[in-house]
Amino acid sequence: MDAWSGPGHLDRCESKRLDADWITASWADPSALLLSVDVSGRVGVGADLAIAEVRPDGKYDPQRHYLLGLSAGRPVFVESAEVENGAGLRELMPVLADADRELVVAAVALVQWHRTSPHCGLCGALTLVTAGGMVRHCPSCGRDRFPRSDPAIIVAVLDADDRLLLGHQAVWPAGRMSVLAGFVSAGESLEQAVHREVGEETGLRLSAVRYVASQPWPFPRSLMLGFVAWAVDTEIQVDGVEIESARWFTRDELTAAVDAGEVGLPSEASIAHRLVADWRWGTLRVPGAGQ
Structure with missing residues (x-):
C-alpha cells in the first residue's frame, strides 16, 4: 500500500486535454492501450490477472472513450463495455504492479462516474463529455462538472497498552473484523470526523489523532484517509x-484468533490491511499520546 504514498505513475496530461487533435492522435498511436470496465466494475484481464492487451479500434468517440493519460509514455484509454474475462479491484489490486494498479483504479473510478452522473446536477440537462473524459459540460447552463471523490476516514484506535480496536459490522460475514471507518460530513474536518465516528460507533473518546496515509477506493468513489488515534x-x-461488536486485541491475541479462524482481517488490497499490519509490526504510533 506504500505505492499510494509516492508520486503517481500515470501522467494525466492535464495541459493537453483540450487539444482534440492530440487526443485523436493518441487514440491512433500503435502503442495505445484500451481498458474495458463493465457495469459491475470488473476490468478486462488476460492470463494471470494481467491487464488485457487491447488496442483501440475504430474511430475515436469522445463521448465513450475516456483518456486516462500516459503510462510510461503509452496512451491509455478506458471505455464502459462488457468484458468476457474480467476481475474486480479487490482481486487485482494485491497482484498488479504499482503502475497497473494505478491504471485500473483510475479506470474504474472514471467509468463509474460517467455511468452514474450523466446529467447536470444544477439544471438536470444531459451533459457532454469533454477534456478527454475528465469533464462533463452542460450545454444548457454552461456548468462544468468534474469527477468527484467522497472523503472517508479510516482509523486504527490504540489504547494505553498498545492494544488495537477492531469492530464487526452486522452486514459482514461472521468473524470478519476491521478498523473503524466512516464518511466525512459536510463542514467537518478530517480530524473531527475521526473523533465523531469513533464516538458514535464505540462510545470511545480520543486524545490524539495522527494522519498516516490515503488510498483511492472507488467503491463507488471514496478516498480513504487513514489515521491512527489514541483512546x-x-x-x-x-x-x-x-x-x-468490537473488542481490543493484543498482538498475540489477534494472531491466535486469526490462526484459529475466529477472526478474518481486511484484504491486502485495502488501507485497512496496512493499518493493521503496521500495528502488528509495531510501527504504528501516536506522537504525544504517552506511548
Missing part, C-alpha cells in the same frame, strides 16, 4: 447499527 478510555459501547 482516553477503553470501555466500548457499540452503536448496534453500523458496528455490531
Whole structure:
C-alpha cells in the first residue's frame, strides 16, 4: 500500500486535454492501450490477472472513450463495455504492479462516474463529455462538472497498552473484523470526523489523532484517509447499527484468533490491511499520546 504514498505513475496530461487533435492522435498511436470496465466494475484481464492487451479500434468517440493519460509514455484509454474475462479491484489490486494498479483504479473510478452522473446536477440537462473524459459540460447552463471523490476516514484506535480496536459490522460475514471507518460530513474536518465516528460507533473518546496515509477506493468513489488515534478510555459501547461488536486485541491475541479462524482481517488490497499490519509490526504510533 506504500505505492499510494509516492508520486503517481500515470501522467494525466492535464495541459493537453483540450487539444482534440492530440487526443485523436493518441487514440491512433500503435502503442495505445484500451481498458474495458463493465457495469459491475470488473476490468478486462488476460492470463494471470494481467491487464488485457487491447488496442483501440475504430474511430475515436469522445463521448465513450475516456483518456486516462500516459503510462510510461503509452496512451491509455478506458471505455464502459462488457468484458468476457474480467476481475474486480479487490482481486487485482494485491497482484498488479504499482503502475497497473494505478491504471485500473483510475479506470474504474472514471467509468463509474460517467455511468452514474450523466446529467447536470444544477439544471438536470444531459451533459457532454469533454477534456478527454475528465469533464462533463452542460450545454444548457454552461456548468462544468468534474469527477468527484467522497472523503472517508479510516482509523486504527490504540489504547494505553498498545492494544488495537477492531469492530464487526452486522452486514459482514461472521468473524470478519476491521478498523473503524466512516464518511466525512459536510463542514467537518478530517480530524473531527475521526473523533465523531469513533464516538458514535464505540462510545470511545480520543486524545490524539495522527494522519498516516490515503488510498483511492472507488467503491463507488471514496478516498480513504487513514489515521491512527489514541483512546482516553477503553470501555466500548457499540452503536448496534453500523458496528455490531468490537473488542481490543493484543498482538498475540489477534494472531491466535486469526490462526484459529475466529477472526478474518481486511484484504491486502485495502488501507485497512496496512493499518493493521503496521500495528502488528509495531510501527504504528501516536506522537504525544504517552506511548
